[in-house]
Amino acid sequence: MAFLNEAQHKLVSDAVTEAELSTSGEIVPVIADRSDSYNDVVLVWAAAAAFTAMSIFAAFPNVLLDRIDWLMGGWGVDHTFGGVLAWTIGLGLLVFIAVWLMLSWDRLRFSCVPTPLKRQRVHERAVRHFKVGAEGRTQGKTGVLLYLSMREHRAEIVADDSIADLVPAEVWGEAMADMLAEIRKGCIAEGIAVGVRDVGKVLSPHFPRADDDENELPDRLIEV
Secondary structure (H helix, E strand, O other), rough: OOOHHHHHHHHHHHHHHHHHHEOOOOOOOOEEEEOOOOOHHHHHHHHHHHHHHHHHHHOOHHHHHHHHHHHHOOOOOHHHHHHHHHHHHHHHHHHHHHHHHHHHHHHHHOOOOOOHHHHHHHHHHHHHHHHHHHHOOOOOEEEEEEEEEEOOEEEEEEEEEEHHOOOOOOOHHHHHHHHHHHHOOOHHHHHHHHHHHHHHHHHHHHEEOOOOOOOOOOOOOOEE
């Protein structure tokens, strides 16, 4: 799924080029639809709902059994232990499948994922993209990845060790705040561009651009 059109990609690419005019740092913006499928979370919710339904039925079996008898014409049936067990398991399977299908709707699925888990998965995916696309790929190890995960509504900034050693983590928070302020307005490309420029301003005093500096990473937005 493409979030930005060609003109918006150019806006971000131009921001990267502009930001790198004053620094030897290499800035790589990445935008992702999501950082994880969270199938394990869906499984937990479905299993928990099924177990709850089975437990309630086991505690008050007559309520459901009376309904079943009514649906079958109102004739009472002497339910055996095996029959009750079968109804219990069947109810559990029905609830499990229903919850699984409900959570296939992305909006509901992501609303059921705990915020700390979203934060962790987004960070892990950002680090993974950084290791593949930017870490150690510049001569001075000055790569910075700006990662935006749309479904989780979260962003991360990951930098090479040489940068992390000089730039306190809280400094990135200002760039993050400026970027998210625009994105909350629906201005995704503009937000990423602002974040890129802020990162460039942070890098410039510590990693100024040399006369013979070469552009080692592409100046473009990556959509994954």
